Amino acid sequence: MLKYSKVFRRFLISYIVILIIPSIGGYMSYRTSIAVTESISIENSVIQLQKSQEILERRIAEVEGLTRQLAVNPELNVLLNERGRETNVYGIWRTMRNVLTFGQTNDFLQDYYIYLANYDLVLTPGSSYRPEHYYEIFHYNDLPQAEWKKQVLEKTHRSEIRPLSAFVSKGAQTSVITYMQSLPLDSFNDSSPAVVVVIIDEKIIASLLSGLTERYGGWVHISDAAGKTIVLQGKDEPYMNKLNTDSSFDKGKVSQFYRDDLVITTRSDTNGWVYQAGIPRSILLENANRIKYMSWLITGGALFLGLLAGLVLAYRNSAPINRMLSVMKEQFGKEETAEQSEFDFLSGNIANMITKNKLLESELHRQLPLVRDAFIKRLTAGEFESREEIVSAAAQADIGLNQGTGYAGIIQINGYSGMDSVEILNELNAARLLVKQALAALIGPLPMADMGSDKMVCLFFSGSGESAADQEVAVTHIMENLAQLVLKEYRISVQAGFGGYFASVTEVSGSFEQAKQALEYAVYMNKKGITWNHEARIKNSTYYYPLDTEQRLMSTLRAGELAEATRIIDAIFAQNLGERELSIEMKHQLIGEMKGTFLKLLDQKTFMESPLFESAKRRIIDISSTEPLDHIQAGFHAIMEGLCGYITNKKKDAHTQIIKQIYQYTEEMYSDSELTLYRVAEHVERPEKYISQLFKEVTGVNYSDHLVKVRMDQAAILLKDSRYTVDEIAARVGYNSSHSFRRAFKRLTGISPSTYRQSYAE
Numbered sequence: 001m002l003k004y005s006k007v008f009r010r011f012l013i014s015y016i017v018i019l020i021i022p023s024i025g026g027y028m029s030y031r032t033s034i035a036v037t038e039s040i041s042i043e044n045s046v047i048q049l050q051k052s053q054e055i056l057e058r059r060i061a062e063v064e065g066l067t068r069q070l071a072v073n074p075e076l077n078v079l080l081n082e083r084g085r086e087t088n089v090y091g092i093w094r095t096m097r098n099v100l101t102f103g104q105t106n107d108f109l110q111d112y113y114i115y116l117a118n119y120d121l122v123l124t125p126g127s128s129y130r131p132e133h134y135y136e137i138f139h140y141n142d143l144p145q146a147e148w149k150k151q152v153l154e155k156t157h158r159s160e161i162r163p164l165s166a167f168v169s170k171g172a173q174t175s176v177i178t179y180m181q182s183l184p185l186d187s188f189n190d191s192s193p194a195v196v197v198v199i200i201d202e203k204i205i206a207s208l209l210s211g212l213t214e215r216y217g218g219w220v221h222i223s224d225a226a227g228k229t230i231v232l233q234g235k236d237e238p239y240m241n242k243l244n245t246d247s248s249f250d251k252g253k254v255s256q257f258y259r260d261d262l263v264i265t266t267r268s269d270t271n272g273w274v275y276q277a278g279i280p281r282s283i284l285l286e287n288a289n290r291i292k293y294m295s296w297l298i299t300g301g302a303l304f305l306g307l308l309a310g311l312v313l314a315y316r317n318s319a320p321i322n323r324m325l326s327v328m329k330e331q332f333g334k335e336e337t338a339e340q341s342e343f344d345f346l347s348g349n350i351a352n353m354i355t356k357n358k359l360l361e362s363e364l365h366r367q368l369p370l371v372r373d374a375f376i377k378r379l380t381a382g383e384f385e386s387r388e389e390i391v392s393a394a395a396q397a398d399i400g401l402n403q404g405t406g407y408a409g410i411i412q413i414n415g416y417s418g419m420d421s422v423e424i425l426n427e428l429n430a431a432r433l434l435v436k437q438a439l440a441a442l443i444g445p446l447p448m449a450d451m452g453s454d455k456m457v458c459l460f461f462s463g464s465g466e467s468a469a470d471q472e473v474a475v476t477h478i479m480e481n482l483a484q485l486v487l488k489e490y491r492i493s494v495q496a497g498f499g500g501y502f503a504s505v506t507e508v509s510g511s512f513e514q515a516k517q518a519l520e521y522a523v524y525m526n527k528k529g530i531t532w533n534h535e536a537r538i539k540n541s542t543y544y545y546p547l548d549t550e551q552r553l554m555s556t557l558r559a560g561e562l563a564e565a566t567r568i569i570d571a572i573f574a575q576n577l578g579e580r581e582l583s584i585e586m587k588h589q590l591i592g593e594m595k596g597t598f599l600k601l602l603d604q605k606t607f608m609e610s611p612l613f614e615s616a617k618r619r620i621i622d623i624s625s626t627e628p629l630d631h632i633q634a635g636f637h638a639i640m641e642g643l644c645g646y647i648t649n650k651k652k653d654a655h656t657q658i659i660k661q662i663y664q665y666t667e668e669m670y671s672d673s674e675l676t677l678y679r680v681a682e683h684v685e686r687p688e689k690y691i692s693q694l695f696k697e698v699t700g701v702n703y704s705d706h707l708v709k710v711r712m713d714q715a716a717i718l719l720k721d722s723r724y725t726v727d728e729i730a731a732r733v734g735y736n737s738s739h740s741f742r743r744a745f746k747r748l749t750g751i752s753p754s755t756y757r758q759s760y761a762e
Contacts, residue, residue: 012314041279045255046266049264049275059107070114075094079091079119108198111200112124112198114195114196116194117191131153142165142166143165152197154191156192162177163177164229164230177200179197180195180198219232220232220276253265264277372447375399380508380509386556386561387504390506399447401505402464405461407475407500408459408502408515410512411457412454413455429453431454432456434486446460468501472532483530497521499517510549510571510575545572554597554600557601558647569640570633588626658686658691667710670714671714677703691703711734712744715753718732719757729741
């Protein structure tokens with residue numbers, strides 16, 4: 001132990017120092033964990049309250065949507081416009097059947113009615129009443145019947161909400177808020193033909209906020225813009241009045257501690273409602289106390305085990321070092337000159353290898369931007385024919401495609417339109433570089449390429465589990481930050497146009513074309529910031545079927561890529577008949593042009609020689625643009641399945657023919673020692689890498705192994721004939737070295753050539 005004491009002590013001291021670091025940081029991490037846990041809890045509570053707010057506002061918006069649907073309902077409008085006639089019983093029955101079923105998908109619409117002034121009639125989803133009869137079953141505690149008719153039924157309302165009120169529903173006491181809207185929507189008189197009244201139970205609203213009250217044991221309070229209570233759970237009105245009038249409580253803060261509660265406050269930009277939630281402080285610090293206990297337990301255990309491990313490792317690591325030092329002294333002596341020469345030899349060669357490696361890396365890095373730029377331009381231009389080709393090119397350019405979905409966009413530097421002097425171009429080059437650096441600083445490396453002197457194309461690929469809507473919000477946030485950053489730092493003004501979501505890397509070009517349209521729209525409308533394609537969308541008088549989409553569809557079908565062709569066809573239908581408003585004539589023209597694409601494809605030599613030419617042509621012609629869209633789309637799918645199936649079978653036949661040629665050529669040329677895969681590829685007129693992959697896929701073995709087997713089979717035949725020596729046989733089967741032949745023969749058969757000949761003779 002004395003022999004290793006010096007090195008041992010150095011190792012042990014270093015391990016002890018490392019172990020002291022966690023013990024010093026233990027207390028700091030504990031204090032930090034409390035703050036972080038409290039911050040996370042506050043953040044989660046704020047997010048939960050905001051989500052509940054979004055859900056509630058969305059439900060209220062659906063209630064408003066109901067009134068818009070009723071305003072344009074023809075049956076209800078007939079009832080509203082009838083004057084001086086007997087009661088239209090049939091019309092009222094049809095209205096109750098067709099109109100009063102809208103609330104089946106929204107629990108806020110479970111209890112509503114329509115009051116028809118000309119009939120003095122209340123229509124509910126289940127029945128119809130005279131106002132006085134309805135009031136007997138459903139009424140407010142604080143409104144007499146006459147006052148109810150005056151304030152609710154006979155008054156003109158424009159999206160009014162009556163605050164929380166005590167209410168009797170079929171004898172049961174509850175509390176409700178009331179949404180009121182007069183019909184028609186443009187009613188301006190003191191009275192209107194009809195009023196839609198939606199009664200929303202407080203319990204339904206409170207159920208949306210149950211996570212805060214049940215999970216944390218807190219309270220929730222919602223009030224309207226006038227301060228009147230909409231929902232109150234967990235506290236009473238006096239407490240809330242005291243809270244909101246207390247000068248120590250800041251109503252402008254999102255989160256703050258008041259007494260023993262964390263109070264979270266948000267305000268709706270839509271209707272001015274104020275949402276407040278309170279969470280007990282003890283619940284927030286529950287996780288922090290658990291972390292405190294676990295931190296001390298883990299830190300103490302780690303120190304004890306670490307000290308034991310340090311003793312063991314210090315000995316184990318010091319022993320081999322001392323042994324190596326003793327061996328080096330025995331081999332090279334105690335003089336430092338011998339050790340110095342060995343070090344110089346190793347360091348010189350290692351330094352030389354490192355230098356060459358760095359030169360190679362430098363050259364590759366210098367070429368990489370050019371490769372990336374070319375890849376992005378080809379991708380946005382739609383020049384790739386298959387997804388596999390795109391994936392291979394992306395790997396070569398060191399560009400990660402992630403899920404292969406996302407958005408394409410164009411960033412334009414403003415203020416340089418029509419300027420093309422040398423000074424302006426130099427300034428634009430610098431501006432583009434600054435914008436790229438700013439964008440990289442915001443989100444890291446991003447696939448980008450220059451598009452002219454004042455534009456750049458950029459691709460945002462989705463991460464794992466990221467939806468299209470989430471990514472659109474994230475991209476919008478990034479571009480807004482970019483515009484603010486470059487304007488503030490460099491006085492550069494930018495605007496951007498983004499296309500629609502591409503569900504596959506083969507659809508990037510379509511998203512890019514949409515981005516160009518969006519940017520053109522933004523420039524035309526002088527719209528600053530980011531413009532999405534769906535924001536620029538207007539009613540289209542024509543269809544969208546660009547030439548590059550047609551060419552990509554034809555190329556995909558010629559390659560037999562059924563899945564990709566199906567995706568393109570579905571995208572065309574979605575783009576034109578889902579996202580656009582085409583006239584019947586434009587729809588007919590679109591279907592006709594798509595049929596023309598398939599007919600042009602059939603006229604090519606590949607399909608003209610096929611047995612399915614006539615049947616496919618007849619099926620294309622038989623597609624009628626007057627049929628339902630799903631029938632037309634299914635018809636194109638069926639035609640594509642037939643064409644791609646033919647191409648796939650043709651490829652298999654071609655592959656089989658190539659393999660036969662390789663077999664035949666190998667049988668003829670196996671005795672040539674210069675026979676290689678390159679010679680075989682040259683003979684069948686295909687690339688060497690293609691032949692290697694094809695032979696492996698079809699036969700299951702490498703070509704080199706097949707060549708060895710052919711040569712050994714011929715060698716086995718010649719070994720049965722005693723006229724040839726082993727050396728002569730080696731030369732006859734293509735080996736320049738008899739030693740290599742013997743080794744290959746034994747590796748394949750398990751015995752040497754001489755033993756094989758002897759066993760055959762015996």
